[in-house]
Amino acid sequence: MQTPHADHSNIVLIGFMGCGKSTVGRELHTMMGYPLVDTDAVIEEFAGKSISRIFADEGEETFRDLESRVIRELEHDGASPRIIATGGGIVARAENREALRQLGYVVWLRAPVHVILNRTRRNTSRPLLQTDDPADRVRTLLAEREPWYRETSHLQLDTAGLTSREIATGILESARYFFGTRKSSPPCPPT
Ligand code: S3P
Numbered sequence: 001m002q003t004p005h006a007d008h009s010n011i012v013l014i015g016f017m018g019c020g021k022s023t024v025g026r027e028l029h030t031m032m033g034y035p036l037v038d039t040d041a042v043i044e045e046f047a048g049k050s051i052s053r054i055f056a057d058e059g060e061e062t063f064r065d066l067e068s069r070v071i072r073e074l075e076h077d078g079a080s081p082r083i084i085a086t087g088g089g090i091v092a093r094a095e096n097r098e099a100l101r102q103l104g105y106v107v108w109l110r111a112p113v114h115v116i117l118n119r120t121r122r123n124t125s126r127p128l129l130q131t132d133d134p135a136d137r138v139r140t141l142l143a144e145r146e147p148w149y150r151e152t153s154h155l156q157l158d159t160a161g162l163t164s165r166e167i168a169t170g171i172l173e174s175a176r177y178f179f180g181t182r183k184s185s186p187p188c189p190p191t
Contacts, residue, residue, distance in 0.1 A: 008080040010104030011175050014149055016142055017088040017126055018119035019109040020159055020167065025085035027168040038085045039070045046070075051087075055127040064093065071099045080104065089128070089141075091148035100152050105178045107171050108153035112160055113138055154178060 011028060013021040022038055029036035040051060043066045047054050054063045067090050074084065084103060090096050100106055111119075116138055120129055131137050150156070155174050159167055 010080045012084045012106045015109035018116040019111045021085040027164040028083045097152045108149045108156045
């Protein structure tokens with residue numbers, strides 16, 4: 001296990017598109033009552049347009065800049081604990097990986113490729129998967145990103161076959177342990 005060194009007491013969900021970050025984030029929010037911040041939603045609100053439109057009008061780099069900005073602001077405003085659900089590509093920048101770990105307990109939600117494809121197939125809101133061969137795109141991006149998810153996370157969770165409630169319960173248990181081993185006050189979700 002890696003040494004905990006985060007300054008904030010957030011629970012941060014990372015992982016590939018379609019691995020359930022938003023759903024599990026909502027579940028954790030319901031169970032714990034902490035505010036839920038979804039970085040994609042913050043970006044859409046700030047930009048006043050959808051992620052697909054940002055990609056189409058300004059390109060991926062502009063989207064990544066906005067993503068970095070949201071993470072920096074979350075790091076600096078100091079408000080915690082919160083549940084933070086992130087976009088799947090947030091780990092692509094080293095500065096974001098570092099900031100995510102400073103934000104709290106980072107959980108990597110994983111799912112097999114066929115599950116990812118099933119969950120994302122009918123949804124056209126993810127510009128990176130609007131290709132002739134989404135399966136190839138998913139495999140390529142996963143191969144590139146897995147080392148980053150690994151490096152950034154304190155916990156890896158295989159979500160296949162689990163309900164979002166079960167996943168959230170597992171995260172809560174391990175978060176209690178993680179924050180309990182730190183000097184700063186841990187979050188105390190209702191039992
Ligand atoms: C992206 C994932 C999306 C969104 C954007 C780019 C990615 O979020 O941020 O479409 O690069 O993997 P979800 O992981 O919530 O789908």
